[in-house]
Amino acid sequence: MARLNMVKALNLALLQEMERDDDIVIIGEDVGVDGGVFRVTEDLHRKFGGKRVIDSPLAEAGIIGTAVGMALYGLKPVCEIQFSGFAFQCFHQIENHAARYRTRTQGRLTVPMVIRMPFGGGARALEHHSESEEQFYAHIPGLKMVIPSGPRNGRALLVSALRDPDPVIFFEHKALYHAAKDEVPEESETMPLGRAVVDREGRDLTVIGWGGMMRVAREAADTLHAEDGISVELIDLLTIAPLDAQTLIASAQKTGRILIVHEAPKSFGPGAEVVASIMEGAFLSLEAPIRRVTAYDVPFPGFAREKANVPDAARVVAVARETLAY
Amino acid sequence: MPRTRVEPRFQIDYLSILDSDGILDDALDPDIPPDLLQRMYRAMLLGRRLDERMVRLQRQGRIGTFAPIKGQEAAQIGSVATLTPRDWMVPSFRETAAMLWRGWPIEKMLMFFAGYLEGGSPAPGQRDLPITIPVATQLPHAVGLAYAAQYRDDDAVVMAYFGDGATSEGDFHEAANFAGVWHVPVVFVCQNNQWAISVPFKKQTHARTIAQKALAYGFPGIQVDGNDLLAVYAVTKEAVDRARNGDGPTLIECVTYRLGVHTTADDPTKYRSEDEVKAWEKKDPLTRLVPYLERKGLRTSGVEEELDAEIAAAVERFEAAPAPDPLMVFDHVYAERPPHLDRERSEMMERLAEVTPGRGDDGTDTTSLPMRGQRMTRR
Numbered sequence: 001m002a003r004l005n006m007v008k009a010l011n012l013a014l015l016q017e018m019e020r021d022d023d024i025v026i027i028g029e030d031v032g033v034d035g036g037v038f039r040v041t042e043d044l045h046r047k048f049g050g051k052r053v054i055d056s057p058l059a060e061a062g063i064i065g066t067a068v069g070m071a072l073y074g075l076k077p078v079c080e081i082q083f084s085g086f087a088f089q090c091f092h093q094i095e096n097h098a099a100r101y102r103t104r105t106q107g108r109l110t111v112p113m114v115i116r117m118p119f120g121g122g123a124r125a126l127e128h129h130s131e132s133e134e135q136f137y138a139h140i141p142g143l144k145m146v147i148p149s150g151p152r153n154g155r156a157l158l159v160s161a162l163r164d165p166d167p168v169i170f171f172e173h174k175a176l177y178h179a180a181k182d183e184v185p186e187e188s189e190t191m192p193l194g195r196a197v198v199d200r201e202g203r204d205l206t207v208i209g210w211g212g213m214m215r216v217a218r219e220a221a222d223t224l225h226a227e228d229g230i231s232v233e234l235i236d237l238l239t240i241a242p243l244d245a246q247t248l249i250a251s252a253q254k255t256g257r258i259l260i261v262h263e264a265p266k267s268f269g270p271g272a273e274v275v276a277s278i279m280e281g282a283f284l285s286l287e288a289p290i291r292r293v294t295a296y297d298v299p300f301p302g303f304a305r306e307k308a309n310v311p312d313a314a315r316v317v318a319v320a321r322e323t324l325a326y
Numbered sequence: 327m328p329r330t331r332v333e334p335r336f337q338i339d340y341l342s343i344l345d346s347d348g349i350l351d352d353a354l355d356p357d358i359p360p361d362l363l364q365r366m367y368r369a370m371l372l373g374r375r376l377d378e379r380m381v382r383l384q385r386q387g388r389i390g391t392f393a394p395i396k397g398q399e400a401a402q403i404g405s406v407a408t409l410t411p412r413d414w415m416v417p418s419f420r421e422t423a424a425m426l427w428r429g430w431p432i433e434k435m436l437m438f439f440a441g442y443l444e445g446g447s448p449a450p451g452q453r454d455l456p457i458t459i460p461v462a463t464q465l466p467h468a469v470g471l472a473y474a475a476q477y478r479d480d481d482a483v484v485m486a487y488f489g490d491g492a493t494s495e496g497d498f499h500e501a502a503n504f505a506g507v508w509h510v511p512v513v514f515v516c517q518n519n520q521w522a523i524s525v526p527f528k529k530q531t532h533a534r535t536i537a538q539k540a541l542a543y544g545f546p547g548i549q550v551d552g553n554d555l556l557a558v559y560a561v562t563k564e565a566v567d568r569a570r571n572g573d574g575p576t577l578i579e580c581v582t583y584r585l586g587v588h589t590t591a592d593d594p595t596k597y598r599s600e601d602e603v604k605a606w607e608k609k610d611p612l613t614r615l616v617p618y619l620e621r622k623g624l625r626t627s628g629v630e631e632e633l634d635a636e637i638a639a640a641v642e643r644f645e646a647a648p649a650p651d652p653l654m655v656f657d658h659v660y661a662e663r664p665p666h667l668d669r670e671r672s673e674m675m676e677r678l679a680e681v682t683p684g685r686g687d688d689g690t691d692t693t694s695l696p697m698r699g700q701r702m703t704r705r
């Protein structure tokens with residue numbers, strides 16, 4: 001056991017899996033000598049050399065495209081896109097190829113690979129360094145879309161992603177990198193992909209979140225408990241796609257009231273799919289309309305106005321009270 | 327059929343006029359008019375001193391992360407000074423000196439780096455695009471602008487800036503190819519500062535030069551000592567004139583060096599040696615210019631003090647700017663605000679009305695930062 005922040009915990013996952021599996025190679029901008037701009041690949045270049053930890057030229061399509069080739073050959077590439085805002089430069093490689101090779105060749109050729117990207121706001125960073133784009137990937141059949149909410153589940157989910165036979169998009173929330181430390185066991189742990197967890201049991205209202213929004217959701221749950229005596233059930237989605245509808249439906253049947261918190265804009269965002277899945281499975285249990293607390297439907301407004309745009313606990317509490325009073 | 331050579335072996339010129347020891351090749355001196363030369367020197371110095379001031383502002387948390395220009399002043403001013411206000415300037419994210427030359431007020435630049443979108447808004451009629459952060463993505467825009475200028479029979483030229491790292495992106499190659507095929511009046515100015523964050527030039531491309539990439543797209547490429555104001559000016563002027571005369575695009579590779587950090591979130595000691603930096607400090611673009619100006623009797627005293635006062639006044643205006651109105655996030659999303667944004671705007675308005683007004687409660691973020699080297703920004 002060691003107390004690690006998320007950067008160190010993810011680094012541990014990469015280190016241990018690379019020791020275990022020689023086919024794992026890391027490729028990305030500044031992932032080698034520099035150890036990644038957030039230091040998630042720190043020291044791996046020194047330990048494994050430039051052949052396994054590749055400082056690529058500055059080209060996202062090149063990173064993902066060559067990684068698809070490596071994966072087709074049997075290697076297990078772990079790509080780092082420096083910020084999720086720059087993954088549109090390789091979106092065609094992800095959608096056209098990484099997601100489709102299995103189907104296209106009817107299972108003959110597959111591309112098991114992990115694409116890691118820092119995402120999300122709260123880092124007081126400029127445009128393209130603060131957005132949340134999970135819905136783009138969650139919408140693509142053939143991809144898995146994973147977002148941890150802390151060091152321990154981050155490490156375990158990354159290990160699972162590395163051992164998964166399919167391409168996994170792995171989002172790391174920037175505001176979580178140094179936010180909190182968890183006790184992380186020395187021995188490798190996994191967590192199943194495609195499974196949400198009940199972060200906190202409750203009776204009156206279910207709040208569903210993921211990534212950096214789990215902190216907001218927990219704070220809101222504490223306030224609702226302290227000020228209103230409300231028992232909130234918190235669900236941490238962990239995998240956005242494929243969605244664990246069962247866990248969500250079970251919670252909806254229990255509490256009858258649902259609130260979803262996400263950082264991406266609302267319209268056509270990831271919350272819509274969560275709403276639909278619950279409606280389909282637990283319609284008769286619902287006591288109130290399902291509500292979403294999200295960023296507004298505006299392009300990133302500059303970090304000086306970011307806080308007004310991204311959900312905070314006060315907003316969650318206010319909407320929760322409306323849901324409870326419905 | 328024998329194997330025949332369809333293209334002669336190419337060569338790439340490298341131009342240097344005033345070298346790092348201050349030695350001048352008289353025959354090549356572009357004889358920049360004295361007042362222009364003085365303005366250019368002043369602009370380089372302004373770039374350098376604002377850079378230093380911005381590093382301090384960032385450390386104090388008054389602006390966010392930004393990309394310093396130290397070492398690249400000649401590459402920027404030598405090139406941008408060849409444009410007229412009717413020409414277009416398309417920057418990347420490290421062109422502070424060039425942007426100031428084009429008339430961006432210092433306080434607007436500071437607003438940008440303090441996280442205000444207002445900082446990206448050009449003045450009415452100003453023929454500049456704002457800072458572009460995704461590397462190389464601005465380059466096709468430059469080619470499109472140049473096409474449109476040609477379409478309208480304007481004699482405007484477009485100058486686009488980017489780094490060595492940018493030449494690895496597809497957008498660079500697509501822009502260059504379109505520019506060649508369309509034969510449009512665009513000048514590509516690459517500041518090869520030897521590094522793309524931690525990745526050295528030799529890992530970026532296996533080619534000897536960036537200039538030679540132009541040849542594959544059918545237009546000229548030339549390398550220039552990017553720390554030599556005179557050489558950058560001479561080469562760029564030629565390219566701008568050619569573009570204006572309908573003779574198509576040029577790629578200019580300014581061989582320079584980033585003397586400072588990549589951005590204020592970067593730690594260069596992780597990837598490059600002190601010796602390398604020291605060697606390049608000897609080639610500082612400003613140092614070699616001083617004796618040249620003195621020989622011409624163009625060195626005036628008190629410039630530093632004037633520039634510092636100009637910067638101080640701009641910082642004051644920046645700090646005096648009113649607290650941000652968060653409701654502005656709903657402006658300028660569309661020409662006309664659609665109903666769902668009206669609803670969201672009302673919701674935010676109600677929500678903010680409940681919060682006690684005052685700084686820190688006005689919707690601005692005052693929490694600290696997780697990103698390395700970044701500091702909190704509070705105005």
Ligand SMILES: Cc1ncc(C[n+]2csc(CCOP(=O)(O)OP(=O)(O)O)c2C)c(N)n1
Nearest residue numbers: 086420459460461489490491492521522523
């Ligand atoms: C498409 C894209 N990928 C990655 C980044 C992150 N990034 C910002 S600057 C930079 C290096 C740029 O190097 P270069 O083009 O040489 O310009 P320089 O920073 O040296 O001026 C990187 C990788 C980005 N901004 N955009």
Ligand SMILES: [Mg+2]
Nearest residue numbers: 489490521522
């Ligand atoms: Mg560079």
